[in-house]
Amino acid sequence: MHTRSTPVLIVGAGLGGLSTAVFLGLHGVPALVVERHPGTSQEPKARGQMPATMEALRVAGLAEGFQAAAPPGRPEMTIVIATSVTGRVLHSFTEAMPDFGRFSPAPTGLVSQERAEPLLAARAGELGADIRFSTRMESFAADEDGITAVLRDLATDETYEVRAAYLVGADGHRGGVREAAGIGAHGRGVLEESTSLLFEASLDPVLDGAAVQMHYLQNPELPGGSGMFVSTDTPGRFVAVVQDVRDDDHARELIRLITGVPDLDVKLLSRTTWSTACRIADRFSSADGRVHLVGDAAHLMPPTGGQGGNTAVMDGFHLAWKLAATVRGQAGPGLLAGHDAERRPFAEFLVEQQYANLVHRAAPHLADDTVAERIDPARLLFGYRCPAGAFTDEPGTGPGAADAPLFEDPAAPSGRPGTRAPHVALADGTSTRDLYGRDFVLLTGSPAWRSAALAAAERLQVPVAVPGLDGPWAPAHGVTPSGAVLVRPDGIVAWRTAATGDPRDVERALRTVLDR
The missing domain is CATH 3.50.50.60 (FAD/NAD(P)-binding domain)
Known part of the structure; x- marks a missing residue:
């Protein structure tokens, strides 16, 4: 060997x-x-x-x-809870899909x-x-x-x-x-066994033209009283998710029940059983x-x-x-x-x-008293604050501190270490988020901090970018323009200082993050 x-x-x-x-x-x-x-x-x-x-x-x-x-179609996702694809809609939240433009420059x-x-x-x-x-x-x-x-x-x-x-x-x-x-x-373990039915059918006349169609079905005629219908990346190809499928003929019956089209011509491509857990x-x-x-x-x-x-x-x-x-x-x-x-x-x-x-x-x-209260999607996707990890702690905000919740409001970002560095639009039309992904980045308007960062990068042999910033970036990060914010390659705030301070602090922060 x-x-x-x-x-x-x-x-x-x-x-x-x-x-x-x-x-x-x-x-x-x-x-x-x-x-x-x-x-x-x-x-x-x-x-x-x-x-x-x-x-x-x-x-x-x-x-x-x-x-x-x-996939082709109107660039949005239709998400509804209904009795079938063509049946009574119990709830639609497509129109409530949030605009995340204030939190990220990306679509x-x-x-x-x-x-x-x-x-x-x-x-x-x-x-x-x-x-x-x-x-x-x-x-x-x-x-x-x-x-x-x-x-x-x-x-x-x-x-x-x-x-x-x-x-x-x-x-x-x-x-x-x-x-x-x-x-x-x-964890809660396996919740149910489901079968995904990949099929082809002519459903364009009953769909609304959105690129992605997702229906959560609540229907007592379905096994277990529920199912799903999802479009795919290929036009005319769909997935139905159901329970207790006996054979291919039964699968086609369930697809017709899910779509609400009794005479639908169905070409069944595959059946895959999986667990929700x-x-x-x-x-x-x-x-x-x-x-x-x-x-x-x-x-x-x-x-x-x-x-x-x-x-x-x-x-x-x-x-x-x-x-x-x-x-x-x-x-x-x-x-x-x-x-x-x-x-x-x-x-x-x-x-x-x-x-x-x-x-x-x-x-x-x-539904029971163990089900979590659902939080705002923006808070979930952009407001997480790591309770511990590769960043510096600030007084009163360390692990276990009373004022250190797991999520904060991304519309009012704190800029604290351990949080996602906020999206701030710059004067040239780019975002501070466009700066991250490869090296450490030091945000500052201070020549002293710029020099300190470059010197620390040279001593530690760790790349640190210090871009010139043109725009009101500082308030969203909780500092003044004469302060500094060190952001990790993955866009997480590693360290910050509100104003001019000890130049050696940049190197100390890098050493803390890198465990040097």
Whole structure:
């Protein structure tokens, strides 16, 4: 058995694994990605990209590709609760879909996993990733210097070893990386078993022309009293989600009931059974810091709300720069420890929000006093504040402080370390959010802070960009123009000072974040 080496081994070529590979490549670290399936997903699921996700994809050079891959039709998502696609509408919140323009310069995306994964895989390859499909990881063992994994080429049955500094488990909820790393899981568990019916039919006359159609159905004639209807990226192709499908003839009957078109000519393409579940890994990183989890391997949630795929992509975005800095020797082990500290509290909250959406939209029979109160989407998507992690604390706002809620109002951002750096429109028509994604960024109007940042970058051999700013950027960050704000490569505030101070504070902040 021969041994190969790679800085980072990623197990799983779904949204989380491929995104991690893309963003590692952007930071100059090539990854080896292995996937047991012969190619990317053919399922039109995990649809839609929130603005923060599109910001990350823009940094990767993928935003235009995602926009071009959107399905045809009016560029919006129709979401209704109804008895059938053509039946009585119980509630429609399409018109209430919020405008997030005040929080991000990026639009939303409408692409599903079916088209997103090939785009991510191609870009990862361009950035140096080695992606091997039909390859299964048989086992791995960790030591103080890294990971040794045994891989099997399923086409040739050849086995070989790979030596990696770090392993990313992106192998979904059925994968084995989490358990093999000694990490448990908790949550509500499996809620129901469902079957996705992929079919073709002529439904344009009964649809409203939106690019994405999503119907949550509450109908006592359906098995379990509920179902879903979702459009795909391919015109004339749709997915019906139901329970207790007996055979193909029964599947066609259920599709006609879901659409409300009794004589609909249905071409059934496939049936896929899956579980709706709520499950969170007890830790997102192994105790020794060598294994890190992203996507469904870390957090499994109901699809209601469309955040599973977005969170998988953003897991990779937030993890990759930490991995790259550590691999390059720019950071100590404390930086990677921030993956669990920062991402797991958000995932815990998000899973319960998705569950609350499920109860509201499709499963009112599950309503009880354990269901979370749903919060404003803007607060959920833009207002999260990491309770701990790779940033500096401020007096009275550290972990456990009474005035440090998990979410703040993004319309009135605090600019505190651990929060998303706010979107501020600059005089040249760009946004402060356009500055992030690759290096640390110091926002300041002070020549003294500019000089201090450049000097610290030189001493630590860590890139720090200090852009010239033209616009009222300071108030949204809680500082004056003579102050300074250090923003991490992933757009999270790392440190700030309200006004001119000790120039050595920039270097101290970088050392704190990087565990140097």
